[in-house]
Amino acid sequence: MTTDHLPEASAAPARGRPRDAARDRALMDATLAELQAHGYSGLTTAAVAKRAGVSTATLYRRWRSKEHLVVGAAQAWAEDLGPDTDHGSLRADLRALLHDKADALDGASGRLLRAVLGEAAHNRALADVLFEAFVLPLQNRVSALLDRAAGRGEIAPVEDPLVVGEMVIGPMVSHTFLIPHTPGASPGADMADRLLPYLLRALGAPAA
Amino acid sequence: MTTDHLPEASAAPARGRPRDAARDRALMDATLAELQAHGYSGLTTAAVAKRAGVSTATLYRRWRSKEHLVVGAAQAWAEDLGPDTDHGSLRADLRALLHDKADALDGASGRLLRAVLGEAAHNRALADVLFEAFVLPLQNRVSALLDRAAGRGEIAPVEDPLVVGEMVIGPMVSHTFLIPHTPGASPGADMADRLLPYLLRALGAPAA
Structure with missing residues (x-):
């Protein structure tokens, strides 16, 4: 599963670093996978970072706590219901x-x-x-x-x-x-x- | 919160011991409280036993694994929708x-x-x-x-x-x-x- 539909950026990264879209996507993928496997209580930022292949320092530069990470994942995975097209009836x-x-x-x-x-x-x-x-x-x-x-x-x-x-x-x-x-x-x-x-x-x- | 509505016994305890209804209720209360606080992944039988005021050995005599404990709690807390009364319309x-x-x-x-x-x-x-x-x-x-x-x-x-x-x-x-x-x-x-x-x-x- 990929997160190709993720929006282009909900928040700019800290300190003007160039945004690393691939890294963000890997972190969101990893957060969802860890949530499914271990639930919110069992999720650790260390496990998410490891699964995403980044250091915990990198994760914390983008998300300053576990709660921020999960809230960010919920926003990133928000339902994309598609456009509200008028189908005529x-x-x-x-x-x-x-x-x-x-x-x-x-x-x-x-x-x-x-x-x-x-x-x-x-x-x-x-x-x-x-x-x-x-x-x-x-x-x-x-x-x-x-x-x-x-x-x-x-x-x-x-x-x-x-x-x-x-x-x-x-x-x-x-x-x-x-x-x-x-x-x-x-x-x-x-x-x-x-x-x-x-x-x-x-x-x-x-x-x- | 109490579990006064719990059914009188869904399964007899092992080895013919006299059933301890109060202990079972305390364990079911404790399981629900721990699930709410820590989720399934974060729940431990040790924490449930401690909260219920029983030893883990006592818990394991009744429920042989964490999964059995939680499945038992789901059965114990099954929705009591009350009788299906005919109200006339x-x-x-x-x-x-x-x-x-x-x-x-x-x-x-x-x-x-x-x-x-x-x-x-x-x-x-x-x-x-x-x-x-x-x-x-x-x-x-x-x-x-x-x-x-x-x-x-x-x-x-x-x-x-x-x-x-x-x-x-x-x-x-x-x-x-x-x-x-x-x-x-x-x-x-x-x-x-x-x-x-x-x-x-x-x-x-x-x-x-």
């Missing part, structure tokens, strides 16, 4: 969003989210970055597609778009994280297709 | 289930689930027990209430009750686990009330 917009979410959950960002969800229960900095990186972009896309659908006259304006956002995120997360799946399965994509008609009915649109 | 049945689920997620079973969800990604025994203890009972209750509603003629028979189960579990889990909440808030209860009209519409029942 509520059904097509929702279907695209569900499949973008499925791809994200079945991939690296889903693995990162799952590995740090427990720690976020008592780590506010991490909880905040998970909200900003994983929840807010989806809620914004849900709001935008609901507005378009109401504008087209497909549905009445939605009273509680946040609940609709949870009805998109929630079943995808619970189906991916709580059901034991056979290796290689794509539980998110399966749930996306089965969820669509129920979501359309919940919004007052024809399901078929 | 789909709306009342669903409302009761959502609030039972909210109570569970806001309580000890929700904290246990959150603390071990990451580990379950690569621990099949744990994933299986989470499914049996947290997902299956809810899916069964959803199926039962949907059958009753169809029997009353409130809705047509539901084609995909598993998806409806995910629409109950999922938004409750994502709203409780992914949104930063102020201490003392009851996010599950709030989401239960807001979700209800959308779920009813998804099932083809009048929302109001």
Whole structure:
């Protein structure tokens, strides 16, 4: 797995050093791998540095603590849900969003989210970055597609778009994280297709 | 926090010793506390034994490994969703289930689930027990209430009750686990009330 989709730089390195994108990517890859293997509590900056092939001094120049490193990894692995394209209908917009979410959950960002969800229960900095990186972009896309659908006259304006956002995120997360799946399965994509008609009915649109 | 709701004994202790319910409860309390503080990777049987006030030898007589201890804790803290009472209507049945689920997620079973969800990604025994203890009972209750509603003629028979189960579990889990909440808030209860009209519409029942 690579991190080719990582953004070009969320923060400039300290003291004007030329940014080493390859080194940053190796550190983010290593952080995710260590989180999956050992969880937040079991992760050490020494193990991340070793796995990334850099010295701990190098790691600490970029991330000044273990918490900063993991928060940085959560930002780096934030769900890339792709652009909010107008597909011309509520059904097509929702279907695209569900499949973008499925791809994200079945991939690296889903693995990162799952590995740090427990720690976020008592780590506010991490909880905040998970909200900003994983929840807010989806809620914004849900709001935008609901507005378009109401504008087209497909549905009445939605009273509680946040609940609709949870009805998109929630079943995808619970189906991916709580059901034991056979290796290689794509539980998110399966749930996306089965969820669509129920979501359309919940919004007052024809399901078929 | 106590574990007064723990079942009376899921397994008899080895070698016919008189069962020490208080000791078992202390061990389950301690396991949950250590999981919350240190995650699965950071949990040690020595720390659990010390917190419970027993020797590690005593712990090992009951649980022969760390994995058995945590799987046992997941079973002990399985969601107690309460009885599946017929409340006379789909709306009342669903409302009761959502609030039972909210109570569970806001309580000890929700904290246990959150603390071990990451580990379950690569621990099949744990994933299986989470499914049996947290997902299956809810899916069964959803199926039962949907059958009753169809029997009353409130809705047509539901084609995909598993998806409806995910629409109950999922938004409750994502709203409780992914949104930063102020201490003392009851996010599950709030989401239960807001979700209800959308779920009813998804099932083809009048929302109001």
